[in-house]
Amino acid sequence: MKYWISGTGGESGGLALPSIALYDGAQPLWQDTVPGPTWLDTFEDKLLAVGEGEENGCVYLFRREGNRCTLLDNRPIDGTSFCHLTVFPKHQVAAGACYGTGHVFTLEIKEDGFGEMKSWLRQSDAEISRAHCIIADKAETRAYAANIALDRLYYYDIDDSGALINGRFLALPEGEGIRHLLLREDKGLLYATTEYTNRILTIDVSGSEPVYLGGINSLEDDFAMPSYLSGLIMNEAGTLLYAANRGADTISVFAAEGKGLKKIAERPCYGKFPRSLAFAENGSQLAYANQKSNSVIFAALDAGGLPGEPVRVLPFLNPMFIRQA
16 A cells, blocks of 8 residues: 655755655655645645745645656745645635644645635634644535634635635633544534643534534543644544544544543554554554654554554654555
């Protein structure tokens, strides 16, 4: 199987080392050195990458031909620490979130490059506003975005052009730091990790207005070291939810029961600071991008869906994203 891997990379002897790559097993088929590709998404024959910088941001657009990618366009983004993007394929736009300034946007994707900016919205006039993640439902009628600093889930309608309109928000308990979002449409639920309290929040989005249902700890109650929840994925059956604990350096597993979650296991990530999670080998393995141990770990899932010891380790400098291609 093939995998996209990206991160902040680095340099050796003054030469930039790969920060984005397509792997087949342990072999890189293609790699590049664009600055800070901390999140990726794909659309038709294209690969899109975040260029995350403290003082600026950039979104990159590549065309994939076989196992190689060619840079088509890049677009500077005014919002700082641009950290997340999602393609809305029906509207042919890239939706992004900027942690540094609290902006969300949608940018037109054309055949040979980027088109016009369809939306450019700061989520609040507050001095500190930190947008982090933006996703949409399958019909692309509504988009959801997290704001870590304000403890808010923002939600928008998406018009015919791909613009975000009618922005509203659900206020969540103070101090949570809502980060990554995962939408489960068949149950009308949205799950969110929190960066400051290490909880998984559950929000009912089945009606016209979201309703906060509660949260569950990702770590044991007596865990006292610094840790920050990050990646969040769910298996295809919708029965198990996996969350990455940066600091505790573990993966927590939850069973989805009705509208609630039950923690059933916590397993080591066999590295340091796991960020992105992905299913691998068509769902038989779980992969972790361990940023601070410069490794991507592939762990087999047992019959109950729990990850075991590594079956493969890929060295990669400062990895922050992994996804099956």
